[in-house]
Amino acid sequence: MKTLFIPNGHTPDLRGSPELRIIQLPRPSSLAVVPSAFPFVKPRLQVREGDRVSLGSPLFEDKRRPELRFLSPGGGVIETITFGPRRIVTAIVIRLDEKEEREFFPPLEDKDLETLTREELVEHLVKGGLWPLFRSLPFRAIADTKELPDTLYVRMDSHQPFSPMPEAYLQGHLEAFRFGIRVLKKLAGQLVAYTCAEQHSFVLNECQGMVNHTVFGRYPAQDPGVVHYHLRKKGNTGKGWFIAGEDILLIAHLLETGTYPGERTYAMGGTGLAAPCHVRTRFGAPISHLLGACDPLKGTFRNIAGGLFTGRNAGQEGFMGMYETGLTRIPEGKEKEYFGFLRPGLTKNTVSRTFLSALFNGPSSVDCNTHGEERACINCGTCTRLCPVEMLPQFTMKALHADAIEEALAHGLLDCVQCGLCAYACPSKIDLSGIFRSAREKLYQEQQKGA
Ligand code: SF4
Ligand code: SF4
Incomplete structure (x- = not known):
């Protein structure tokens, strides 16, 4: 077991953490696939409104990489296909049949793993629609089926507030997880499966022989890009792919049963829920369906799908995307506080130690209020102090504003x-991680054109 220490980062102690309790939800009446949740995918639809689909039948393919298949999470009728600006497909909504039809794929047994070639395994995963779970660094695009990575990272747990805990998602599924790990060992030169040691002795005890690294550090120490960066500093170079620990269960389900997996465990957290917990329900379930299990409070709240710092505003009527395993509900925070400027902020979360809560231990609260508009950078250095990959975010941002891309790359843009931490902590409210995301996306598109 190797140990890695990540010096920077920040884990806020927030109210509203989900309990380990898992609620099994009844089947929702409809599901959706959100194509925009897949990075760098240009969907070419293979269905129309009114078409009948089965669990695991194709919905769309990627125009640039038609070998990538995106399958239906349920059996029923395509109720609506919604489009955003420039005709981008935003959701494919399926109204589920009482009795859902399903596609069947060739199942695999333990003994088949010995004789199966890597190419055959890749083909099983591509045809079964789960290849998009593998993504490559540094751009986090869906992995290239023809590539052989040096390292495959498996992130077991996360310090991001309100993320699924392995104690919850592995409950009753340890054998499937073991099988999934054996499958993954065929895909890469080395498998780095890691856990955040401080939080989850459960993983260390239950996954002996499967998890081979521990990572010490605050959020986002567990991010595969952070682990890759720090291992690279120790001389471990080469191409890296990653997958989330909970997604290994989906792969095991597909290969063992020969059917597309329909369900996953979601973490439900935030002060907008009276009873935060874990729920188990279908892929692509409606946000309202998940919220119903955790007594959502009335008022003006934001539902964030996919993580407090890295997720998206999923609205009240949206659906969960494929990579999103957590739903956070926090106040919009637009209400004016009576004499707010005189209040010491004893319960407010603060990175810059603006509020008195910084002096006390114990969980604090967070909302969506940025407390003011974006202002000029004051060179306070907070973003640099927190950045887990030792970038200089303020200089990278200034280089990008000056169109000096080479300088931005030298500062570590790739x-x-x-992780969103710099933007969360910046006292000038600068959306640094948003700026970096756009620049990286542009770079990726340019690389693809030049390839
Ligand atoms: S945290 Fe914001 S204000 Fe401070 S140096 Fe970074 S970009 Fe500038
Ligand atoms: S620059 Fe910001 S978003 Fe990027 S890794 Fe550093 S802290 Fe995270």
């Missing part, structure tokens, strides 16, 4: 893991 190492950025999009």
